[in-house]
Amino acid sequence: MHIMVCWDISAEGDRWGVINKSLLEGIQTFSWVKPLTTTYIIRVNGEQDRQNIQSELLLKAEAFSENVFFLITPVMPPGQYQGYLPKSLWADIGKRTGL
């Protein structure tokens, strides 16, 4: 099972980097792959992991004065993504979204 997490940070330069790094810490304990800027496909074991990630990211987002938006998909069953990405990424995505 896996989820996808995306976020948007209304800051620029170093400040963007700081906030982005802080949000990344919220998903550090899970295996993820980053196919697009601030889009992460994360392997989870179930709804509880999703709730934990949501709580972590919410804490991080509220800690900054800038607008930090994020979106988390429901826990999704195994499947294959379509798109146009660097070839090496497909295997990594498959590891997190496959059976």
Added chain:
Amino acid sequence: MRTMSNSNNKLGVEHVDPALGDLLPPTSNPFVGSANVLISVPESIEIKLVEAGVLVDYEVLLLLLQVCFSAMVGFIVAYCQATEVSKRVLLVAIFVLGLLTVGLFIAVCFKRSKLYQKTKRVPYRLGEEVKVNDKISNK
């Protein structure tokens, strides 16, 4: 491209960030269609929760009913084949077992209806928590 934090190495937690390394040219997903396993799972299923105590009573009574009924049938067969002298004793046994069977049948029916009354139906959707809002009634 790949990072693994030291504390998480044992857990096999691996992070892949393409911004940190060289990448091959973009392609469509080459794995699409290869070894595709499709699993159909109903969107929502219903879980029935029953009270274990009532279920145990029901099972025990049902077992006793089956034993009594079988014994009664055995005595009826014996009655049909018996001589006039032993028929009276067998008749008494059939009467007693008949009463027991009827009593147990009523008790089993009562327990079964009670079991249905106390059954809690919990809807479960894939990926969501199972929520039991109401307590099982104690009627």
